[in-house]
Amino acid sequence: MPSPVAQPSLSNRLSLSLGILSTGIVLVVTAMVFLFLSWRVGVQMEEQAEGTIDFLSKSLETPFWTLDKDSAVAVAQATAMNPAVGLLELRDGRGESWFAYDGGGKLFILREVDVLYEGQVIGHVRLGLDESDRVRTVTSIGLAGGGIALFIIGVQYFLAARLLRRYFRGPFDALDALVGAYVKGAYDVPPPDVEYAEFAPLRRTFLSMGRTIERQMNQLRESEERYRAIFDNSPVGIFRTTFEGTLLEGNPALARMFGYVDQYEFMGSDNANVQAVYADPAARLQFLQTVLQSDSPVSIETEFVRKDGTAFDAVLTASVQRDGGGSPLLLNGAVEDVSARKEAERSLARERQLMAAIFESVPGLLFLYDSHGRLVRWNRAHEVMTGYSSEEISGRSLFDWFAGPRENVSRVVEALRRGKKDGAATVEAEMTAKDGRRIPMLFSGVGVTVDGEGFLTGIGIDITERKAVEERLRQSEEKFSRLFRLSPDAIVLMELEHGRIIDVNEAFTRVAGHSLEDAVGRTASDLQLYGRPGEREALRQAVLERDLVENVDFSLRRKDGSVVPCVLSAQRVLLEGRECVLCVLRDVTELKRMQDMMIQSEKMISVGGIAAGVAHEINNPLGIIMVTSQNLSQRTRPDFPKNIEVARGIGLDMNLLDQYMRARGLHGFIENIQQAAMRAADIIRHMLDFSRRSESKRRVCDLRAIIERSLFLAESDYDLKKNFDFRKIRIVWEIDDGPHLVNCTETEIEQVFLNLLRNSAQAMASASPEISDPSISIRLSARDARVTAQVEDNGPGMPPDVQRRAFEPFFTTKPPGVGTGLGLSVSYFIITRSHDGCMSLESAPGRGAKFTIDLPAAGQVQTREDACFHES
Amino acid sequence: MLPRVMIIDDEEHIRSSLVGFLEDFEEFDLRSAHSAEEALEQLRREPADVCVVDIRLPAMNGAEFIRAATEQGLCVRSILHTGSTDFRRYIDIGGLGLCEEDVFEKPCDGVAILERIRRVVRKG
Incomplete structure (x- = not known):
């Protein structure tokens, strides 16, 4: 004022x-x-x-x-x-x-x-x-x-002063008093009394002005009260600062936001300069620059520090208040604490990430179909599995995936129907991928309602592998079931506690003679399977102690009382929660014989190997012996001209010499030398047969033609002729339709049959009493990719001990000099080793002998083990 | 003039016994050699009608000898007389111009060799 x-x-x-x-x-x-x-x-x-x-x-x-x-x-x-x-x-x-x-x-x-x-x-x-x-x-x-x-x-001064005071100061003072009252806020003072007309408008104006001011003041007060209420009660912090950062004004929310009781505490604090409340002091500078360049309010999100030092996220919005010259004066604005919102956003984002991670990590496809059956949400696996891009996959209809057989689609329809009723359903169906592949899938779907709209959501899992596993499992089960049933080894499954039999296979029935019905529910002791006393306890003990018994010798008593040598393996197993013992029994009768034979064969192979090396060395001296003994025999002949000439020259009488030789049996000795040499050569030759293996040329031959050639050789066999006329034997052919083609070395197979025929002939020749109608039956049959030949005579047959040793090298029943004892063993060797065949003998005294030779048919690849497996 | 027969064997006793056996018949002019090389040397002086050849010989083997002698026209026919049992694996009988009847495995009957020589000589 x-x-x-x-x-x-x-x-x-x-x-x-x-x-x-x-x-x-x-x-x-x-x-x-x-x-x-x-x-x-x-x-x-x-x-x-x-x-x-x-x-x-x-x-x-x-x-x-x-x-x-x-x-x-x-x-x-x-x-x-x-x-x-x-x-x-x-x-x-x-x-x-x-x-x-x-x-x-x-x-x-x-x-x-x-x-x-x-x-x-x-x-x-x-x-x-x-x-x-x-x-x-x-x-x-x-x-x-x-x-x-x-x-x-x-005089004039005096008068003027008096008059002016009289006419001016009075009214002006009255008006002045009016204004003074207005100034003091008193708008209800009585209008001043002015006596001159010139002051009337002035008074009117003043009164009107007073009323206007009164009204405006009231409005202003109301407005201010209103804005003050907003200012004080706003949840947003409102402030006014200088550009240097001095806080000029702030509302309670601002103070609370920064951890103060009220704005006065805030403004009185160290933080009254707002530079200090920025977590990053550079942020304010940057913000000011932005605000200065803008005509409108600018917002940023930044971090502030509270009184207690903790930080919070806030959105700062401010604008510049400029002076009349346009220079920046103040900064007005608001601060909103968004830390809760940010936290919520972060939480939401984290939730979204987790959801996405879960969504993507599901080992199958996820889907969400809207009420129109259109795919609206899916995971990446869905795209990968079906081969569609996200653009292509979007909006695809549920039924677009299911083509193919009608039942495939109807299963899906049925599942949807079930789902509608129960709220959820699962179905196995084949889904068609973009490239036309049909993928077996297991779908599991749930109906959900979101904002009144129905959705179908769920998961689909590729069960190709599971299906394959199921199929493999089924095949495996079938395979193992067949293995069990058809195993050549006898298998017995029994429970451990009482030893009661649960299951047996066909081989068991064959070997032991007890049928499945006989065996199940009874114990091994009930069936009297133990051939030796104490075997049961020993076995039980071993299984209990070690859980596993492998290849122990076991004597199995058959139903008919005979005892079969076996090898037994037993394993303790848990089947369907029950302790069981799985026993495998192998009849080793044949195996034992074969083993012996094998051992002999191996011996012979090494013998053959050595023989090949020494044959030449032995044949040469044998040659010397042979020709030299011939020389001896020739040069002592009395009728040989050269001998006579030489004898005469020295006065020797050749006839006397001859008489002497005869008297002393010298001719016989010389012949013995020759025969011994031939025999030795024979042995060598047979021994060499062991070393002749598949290097010989193989070709596809008709077995019948080979046997016929062997017959011809047998008929013309010089040695045989000496003892027995082969032509006296009746040959009976029994042949099926064939073909009887085998891949073989002709000469070797020829030799085998020649051996068999020669043996039969010799056996029948030496039979006593003489056989009235000697005959040899030759049977040829082709079956299951095998060609089987049988040579059966009606000769004297063999006792079991001979039969057992028939294939043994150097075992012979013939008189010395007649057989080498190698014929059958070499034959066995040729058939089994060189031709992957089987050879067996059946005979009994007085009932002839039957040799069976089984060879793989030409063009068949089958190992001898497989073939002979079936045989036994 | 008697047909000339050459016995080739590294085993002296074979040579001597075979020569001894054959010479008694006085049908052949017999020669003998202990190796293929020596035989070829003799044959270059006096070619033979028949050669009885062992296969395993010290240097040049029987088959090589037969091939050389035939090529050089030193021997009309040859007969194999061998102690080997596996010679067929590396010798092609037919390729040497021989047949199975020309092959004798030791030990063998001297008469059989005699008859084969006679037969071959007769055929000329």
Whole structure:
């Protein structure tokens, strides 16, 4: 508020102004009068000087003329007596000074005239009027005028002051009091009384203004109250700061947000400069730069620090308040604590990530179909599995996936129906991929309702592998079931506790003679399967102790009471929660025989190997023996010309020598040497047969043709002829349709059959009593990719001990020199080793012998083990 | 003039016994050699009608000898007389111009060799 003392009063000013104006006028008028009067004084004085000088010149005309000096001086002196005269000089015509007066003062006017007489200059007068006289006059005038003027001015001042106070200050003071009341907020004061019309509009205006102000003030107050309520109660922090960061204003929310009790505490704190509340001080600078470049409010998300040092996320929105010149002045804005929202967002994002991870990590396809059956959500596995891109897959219909057999689709329809009823359903169906592959899948779906719309969601798992596993399992089960049933080994499954039999296979029935029905539910002891006393306990003990028994010798008593040597393996197993024992029994009767044979065969192979090496070395000496003994025999013949010639030359009688040789049996000895050599050569040859293996050329041959050739060789066999005429034997052929083609080395197979035929013939020849109708049956049959040949005679047959050793090398029943004991073993060797075949013998004394040879048919790849497996 | 027969064998006793056996018949002009090389040398002087050849010989073997002698026209016909049992694995009988009847495995009957030589000589 301005001080009332300091400001000038209007009425004072007005009266002063009027005073000065009138003073000015008075002074001007006075000055003009004064100047006029002064001028008039000057003019009068000049006129006076002119008159004086004229008077003098006339007065002095005569003296000068008459040279009356005294008169002239008297006149001059009289004149000089006038105080106005300051200088007076008189000079005669010749210039001589008659009179001179000088008052000494400043001269105002100086006049000089010549005194003439009859046109002749008789003298000179010089007159000067003194200034002081004129000054005295003028001063007097001035003083009088000034006095009058001062008087007039004083009167005027007085009057003006009185009048103005009377007419102006009163109303103005009243109005002033009104304004003063308004200023004080008093709008209900009575209107001031003003008596002059000129103030009426002013009063009206003031009153109207007062009312307006009152109304506006009320509105403003209400508005402020309103905004204050918003400001105070806003959940958002509102602030006003300087650009330097000083907090000028802040609402309670702002204070609370930053950890203060109220805004006053905040503004009084160290953080009243908001620079400090930014977690990253650079953030504010950056924000200010952005805000300054923008005309509208700018928002950022940043981190602030509370009073206690903890940080929180907030959204800061602010704008610049500029001054009239457009320079930034303040920063107004709001701060919203979004840490909770951010936390919620983070939580939501984390939730989304987790959901996505779960979604994607499911080992199958996930789907969500809308109520129109359109695929709206799916996982990546869905795309990968079906081969469709996300664009292609979107919106595909549920039934687009199921093509193929009708039942495939109907299963899905049925599952959907079930799902509708129960809320969830599973179904196995084949899903068609983009490339047309049909993938067996297991679908599991659930109906869900979201915002009133029905959805079908669920999972599909590729069960190709499971299906394959199931199939493999089924095949495996079938395989193992078959293995169990058809195993060549007898298998018995029994429970451990009581030893009761649970299951047996066909081989068991075959070997032990007990049927499945007989065996199940009974114990091994019930069936009297133990061939040796104590075997049961030993086995039970071993199984209990070790869980596993492998390849132990076991004597199995058959139903018929005979005992079969077996190898037993037993394993303790848990089947369907029951402790069981699985026993495998292998009949080793044949195996044992085969083993013996094998051992012999192996021996022979090594014998053969050695034989091949030494054959040449032995054959040579044998050759020497042979030819040398022939020489001996030849050179002792009495009828040989060369012998006779040589004997004669030395006087020897060849006949006597011959008689001597005969007498001493020398010819016989020599023959023995020859036969021994041939026998040795025979043995060598047979031994070599062991070393002749498959290097011999193989070709596909008709077995019948080979047997026929063997028959021919047997018929023409020289050794055989000596003892037995092969042609006496009746040959009976029994042949099926064939074909009887085998891949073989002809000469070897030929040799095998020749051996068999020769053996039969020799056996029948040596039979006692003589066989009346010796015959050999030759049977040929082709079955299951095998060609089987049988050679059966009706000879004396073999007792079991001979039969058992028949294939043994060097075992022979023939007299020395007749057989080498290698024929059958070599044959066995050729059939089993070189041709992957089987060879067996059946015989009994008096019932002939039957050899069976079984060879793989040509073009068949079958190992001997497989083939002979079936045989046994 | 008797047909000339050459016995080639590294085994001296074979040679001597066979020569001894055959010479008694006085049907052949007999020669013998212990190696193929020596035989070829003799044959270059006096070619033979028949050669009885062992297969395993010290340097050049029987088959090589037969091939060389036939090529050089030193021997009309040859007969194999061998103690080997596996010679067929590496000798092609037919390729040497022989037949199965020309092969004699030791030990063998001297008469059989005699008859084969007679037969071959007669055929010329």
